[in-house]
Amino acid sequence: MKSGSNLERVLSAGHFSVTAECGPPRGADPDVVREKAAYVKDNVDACNVTDNQTSVVRMSSLAGCMLVRETGVEPLIQMVVRDRNRIALQSDLLGASALGVRNLLCLSGDHQKFGDDPQAKNVFDIDSMQLIHMVKTMRDEGVFPSGEKLEGAPKFYIGCAVNxxxxxxxxRVPRLKLKIDAGADFVQTQCIYNMETFIKYMEDAKKEGLHEKIKILAGVTPLKSAGMAKFMNRMVAGIDIPEAVIKRIADEPKEKQAEKGIEMCIEQIHELKEMEGIAGVHVMAIEWEEKLNEIIGGAGLLPRPVIE
Amino acid sequence: MITGTPKPIEELLEMLEPYENIIVAGCFGCVTVCRVGGDKEVQVLSSTLRLAREAKGKNLQIREVCLERQCDPEYLELMRPYLEEYQAVLSIACGAGIQFLAEKFSKTPILPGINTGFLGVTERQGEWTERCQGCGDCVLHLTGGICPVTRCAKSIFHGPCGGSVEGKCEISKDVKCGWQLIIDRLKSLDQMENYGKIKPYKGWDSSRDGGPRRILREDMI
Incomplete structure (x- = not known):
């Protein structure tokens, strides 16, 4: 075991794994995280805690992880390279590991232009690829990138994201290969709506044998309404929702669209479960955590396996 | 070249409020090429300032000067004989020139007349874009001649990030994705093998992060 995290154990045992995410609040109220985590509990193998996503200031990811764990959910810390240089990143990695966080997702981070502080200085001292490499070096060799020996190596199951x-x-596939070479153990994908493109992507990844070198968790986000689908397709960089998908939810009367969105998400998870090379699913029910049990249960993925 | 943009006239008038007798100093270097600080701009700016001050009923005497370069001491020295006759110098050279003036003439206030921009190129008349951040460790031979530090909004070394759509950067549809440009160029050069390697963490110590920089060429001293 590289980290001994629950997520690593579940994936190593060959189970189809489930992760979800909790976005920390825009404030210091810990109950917001606790309430979200309560919906996540028992439905997942680990729960991502986002790091100032879309460059909007939120409670720190590490604090969020501690609150999530307090609720009985295994945290997965997201770490972006936008706001911290390599000194701060290394320091936070040591801190997170010392506090018992065992899963990590290495990300670039959205440009600060999107948030409330577009005038902020961006850091990007190292990129997400190099962050993966840095954590792996620290974990496996017990040294800082500078070569200095660590007093206790951080233990992380190292994740990355792909779109x-x-x-x-x-x-896209060569870039995943690079992330594997850098040291990623698992990957969570951007929300998938265009299954045709995703199937092609997986075929190309499999040709390179990448599915055997990294655990691929397919990202899904249930659509709440046709409006949300249209908004995401238009406004969110890198999100691709085909017309047919939008039409399917738009054809429902407004009050039934949320229900349809969940039905479509469950259907999609069933489809992903059958695909060779998919090791799990990452369910990003954004501000809709209360539906996780229905979605994950509906996809036949409960109860979650317990592996000692 | 080093680019720049004129400061708003209101800001300049506020800056010049205490003075009645100044020099407006241009530069025949980069700022002439990008039409923000040359001989012509000295004349236009001086006329504008005089008229604006006249409208307020306050006189402003201006001596119009354009030096060959403001970043070389010998040209700055040409101002020394008459500098003391003036209360301040409004320089419309780049930040380097403005500061060099201030260093050489310790008793005269030196005021910035432009906002210095970036190391860039002329796309067409009236449009300039950035190409170089002077990071002190060039990798253009590996990236198809396109700089990831400058052309990528996140300065990443293994792009493009997930925000690249149809060749455009996530920050704006008006900004080309630097990594799309790099990949297109590597393909056309048949150098895609350069993409598949993990690059070492960049040493920013050769950039401004290492503190103010100096180039010392022993062979020339």
Missing amino acids: PFADPYDI
Whole structure:
């Protein structure tokens, strides 16, 4: 075991794993996290805690992880390279590991332009690829990137993200390969709506044998309404929702669209479960955590396995 | 070249409020090429300032000067004989020139007349874009001649990030994705093998992060 995390144990045992995410609040109220975590509990193998997503200031990811764990859910800390240089990143990695966080997701982070502080200085001292490499070096070699020995190596199951729908497409699989080379153990994908593109992406990844080198968790986000689908498709960089998907939910009367969104999400998880090379699913029910049990249960993925 | 943009006239008038007798100093270097601080701009700016001050009923005497370069001491020295006759210098050279003036003439206030921009190129008349951040450790041979530090909004070394759509950066549809440009170029050069390697963490110590920089060429001293 590289980290001994629950997520690592479940995936290593060959189970189809489930992760979800909790976005910390825009404030210091810990109950917001506790309430979200209560919906997540028992439905997942680990729960991502986001790191100032869309560059909007929120409670720190590490604090969120502690609150999530307090509720009985295994946390997965997201770490972006936008706001911290390599000194701060290393320091936070040591701190997170010392506090018992065992899963990590290495990300670039959205540009600060999108948040409330577009005038902030961006850091990007190292990129997400290099963060993966840095954590692996610290974990496996017990040394800082500088070569200095660590007093206790951090233990993380190292994750990365990929967006199979961003451009240019032909660099997407080579970029996943690079992340594997850098040291990623698992990958969570961007929300998938365009199954056709995703199937092609998986075929290309499998040709390179990548599914055997990394655990691929397919990302899904249930649509709450046709409006949300149209908004995401138009406004969120790298999200691709085909017309047919939007039409399916738009054809429902407004009051039934949420229900349809959940039905479509469950259907999609069933489909993903059958795909070779998919090791699990990452359910991003954004501000809709109360539906996780229905979605994950509906997909036949409960109860979650317990592996000692 | 080093680019720049004119400061708003209101800001300049506020800056010049205490003075009645100044020099407006241009530069025949980069700022002439990007039409923000040359001979012509000295004339236009001086006329504008005089008229604006006249409208307020306050006189402003201006000596119009354009130096060959404000970043070389020998040209700055040309101002020394008459500098003391003036209360301040409004320089419309780049930040380097403005500061060099201030260093050389310790008793005269030196005021910035432009906002210095970036190391860039002329796309067409009236449009300039950034190409170089002067990071002190060039990797253009590996990236198809396109700089990831400058052209990628996140300065990442293994792009493009997930925010690249149809060749455009997530920050704006008006900004090309630097990594899309790099990949297109690597493909056309048949150098895609450069993409598949993990690059070492960049040493920013050769950039401004290492503190103010100095180039010392022993062979020239």
